[in-house]
Amino acid sequence: MSERQQAEAGRVRLASALSASGALTSEWVEAYQAVPRDWFVPDLIWPGRADGVRQEESAHRLADPARWWEAVYSDIPLTTQWDDGEHTGNGRGTTPTSSNSMPTMVFSMLAALNPQDGHRVLEIGTGTGWNAALLSHQVGDGNVVTVEVDQESAAAAKYRLAQAKCAPRIVVGDGAKGCPDGAPFDRVIATCSVRRVPYEWVAQARPGAVIVVPWAPEYGGEAVVRLTVGEDGTASGRFVGSSAFMRLRRQRAERPNSLAYLSGPWPADGVRSTTTLSPEDVGGWLAMFAVGARVPDAFPLVERYADGSYTLWLHDTAVTSWSTVDWEPGRTSYEVVQSGPRSLWDEVAAAHYWWRDQGHPGFERFGLTVTPEGETVWLDSPAT
Template identity: 70%
Template structure:
C-alpha cells in the first residue's frame, strides 16, 4: 500500500468512527477531509494507551511507516513532546508537554464551539497546528488567532500550516494573556486545561461569546466547559463531557512529595482512625471531579506496593495537613491517619458522600460561573 493509499484508507476509517460516536458533525466534514491529520503529525510520536492518560512506546515513521500510519489514524492522542522539549530521543520522558489531541475530543470541542461564518476565534495551545488548520479552513485564516507558549512547537506548527495553505495569526506567548491585537473574539477554544479561567479570555470576548475549555479542580477529574460571556464581565455555562488535557503552562504547580508533610518519622503526629469507605471509590473521574468541587486546595497521590496494596495520600496545597488511607483487598475497613489543622480524609469522605447521595452525577450535571472579579463557583444543576 502506498503512502497515499494508507492516508485515504486511514482517513475514511477514522471518519466512520468519529461519525458513529457523534463527534464529527456534518458542518465539519469538509474541513476534516481538506485538513488530513497526518500533515500535522511529526515523524516520531507516542500513541496514547487505552485508559487515555498514559503513553505507549515511540512510533517512528522512518522506522515503521505502517505503525505510524495506524497511530495517526487511530482515535487516540499522540504525544509529540516531553518535558517542555528538554527530553530527546525515542524513550518516554517524565511528563508529556505537547500532543495531537484525540480526534474524538478535537471534533467534539469544535462542535461545542458552534462557530458561524465571520466568527473570530482565539485558540489557546497551537500544538501541532491541526486544530488551527481546521478552524482556518472553516472560517478563513484571517479570523483565527492561535497562541502557543513553546517556541519550537510554534515554529513547527507554523511551518505545517503554511505548507498546507493556511496562515492564521500565530503568536508565541502565554496563552493566559490571550491576544488583544486581534480581539474582540466571538469564540475562544483551549486545547489545554485550566484551574482558573483567565480573565483575559473573558475580557477579550464580545458579550454573548462562547469559551470552550477543559476545566479541572485541584483534586483531579476534568471536563470541557462551555461558557457564555455576559455584559457584566462574568461567564456562565455547563460541562459537556469529561476530558484529560495537559495543564496551561501558566497554571502548572509543583507538587511536594509526601515527605515534605511529615514533621517526624511515620506516623509523625498523625491520628489513627478507620473508615468503611474504600480508597478505590475515590479514583473515578466523576468522583474526583465532584470531590475537587467540594474540597478545595487538596490533591491526592498514590503510593503502590509490590504486593498490590497501596496507600492513598491526601495533601493540602498550603502544606499544613495530610492524610493517608491504606487499601488492601478483601477488607471492609481501612486504616486512616490524619494530621494538621485540616482533617483531609474527613473532608474528602464528606465530599464523596455528598456526591454519592445525589446519585453520583456525571460532569454534565455541573455548571461553572466565573464572576466579574474572577471568582469561580461550580454548582450542581437541578
C-alpha cells in the same frame, strides 16, 4: 500499500468511525477532508490509547511506517513532545508537554464551540497546528488567532500550516494572557486544561461569545466546560463531557513530596482512626471531579506496594495538613491517619457522601461561573 493509499484508507476509516460515534458532524466533514490529520503529525510520535494512557514505545514514520499510519488514523492521542522539548530521544520522557489530540475530543470540542462564518476565534495552545487549521478552514485565516507558549512548537506548526495553505495568526507567548490586540473574540477554545479559567479570556470575548475549555479542580478529574459570556462581564455554562489534557504551562503544579508534610518519624503527630469508605470509591475520574469541586486546595497521591495494596495520601497546597488511608484487598475497614488544621480525609469523605446523596451526578449536571473575582462550580443551577 503505498503511502498515499495508506493515507486515503486511514482518512476514510477514521472519518467513518468519528461519524458513527457522532463526534464528526456534517458541519466539520469538509474541514476534516481539507486538512487531514497526517499533515500535522511529526515523524516521531508516542501513540496513546482511547482511555488516555500513553504507550512506552514511540513510532517513527520512516522506521515503522505501518505503525505510524495506523496510529495517526486511530482515534487516540499522539504525544509529540516531552519535558518542554528538553527530552529529544526516541524513548519516553518524564512529562508529556505537547500532543496531537484524540480526534473524538477535537471534533467534540469544535462542535461545542460552534464557530460561524465571520466569527473571530482565539485558540490557546497551537500544538501541532491541526486544530488551528480546522478553524481556519471553517471561519477563514484572518479570523483565527492561535497562541503557543513553546517557540519550537509554534515554528513547526507555522510550517505545517503554510504547507496546508492555512495562515492563521500565530502568537508565541503565554496563553493565559490571551491576545489583547486581537480582541474582541466571538469564540475562545483552549487545547490545554486549567484549574482556573484566566479572566483575560472572558475580558477579551464579546458578550454572547462562547468559551470552550477543559477544566479540572485541584483534586483531580477533568471535563470540558462550555461557557457563555454575559453582558455583565461574567461567563457561565455547563460541563459537556470528560477530558484529559495537558495543563496550561502557567498553571502547572509542583507537588511537594509526602515527607515535606511530616513533622517527625511515622506517624508523626497524626491521629489514627478507621473508615468504611474505601479509597477505591473516591479514585474514579468523575468521583475525583465531584470531590474536588467541594474540597479546595487539596490533592491526592498514591503510594503502591508490591503486594497490590496502596496508601492514599491527601495533601493541602498550603503544606499544613495531610491524611493517609491504607487500602488492602478484601478489607472493609481501612486505617486512617490525619494531621494538621484540616482533616482532609474527613473532607473528602463528606464530599463523596454529598455526591452520592445527589444521585452520583455526571459531568453534565455540573457547571461553572467565572467572574473577575474568581469562579464557582455549581450543580444543576448557578444558584446551587
